[in-house]
Amino acid sequence: MGATAQDAVYPLEAELPTSVPEVHVPKREQVRCTRSISEIKVGTRHRRDLGDIDKLASSIRDIGLLHPIVISSDGQLIAGLRRLEAYKLLGRAEIPVTIWGSSE
Secondary structure, eight states: OOOOTGGGSOOOGGGSOBOOSSOOOOTTOEEEEEEEGGGOBOOSOSOSOOOOHHHHHHHHHHHOOSSOEEEETTSBEEEOHHHHHHHHHTTOSEEEEEEEOOOO
8 A cells, every 4th residue: 555645744742752951962863752842942054034934833733743853962053943833823832853963
């Protein structure tokens, strides 16, 4: 049987492990889990115009998050500011993340 559009969605949030306060991620490796939105640090290098966050939030509410945001092991946002803001708009406390290890 072929894959459906629903199969392409990132695993349901309920299936993701919950995060722990400190996560050590080896160089160039990644860990997928959920993280409290309040723990994510947003720097100044992100886009200023976030576009239509309401539409993105509606899509996330209807079909789920297709791709988790990416953060560093210390909680700094690397990619996904629009998705993060959409989750805030939806009133969610946690968001699926990929924690990317340092390449240093």
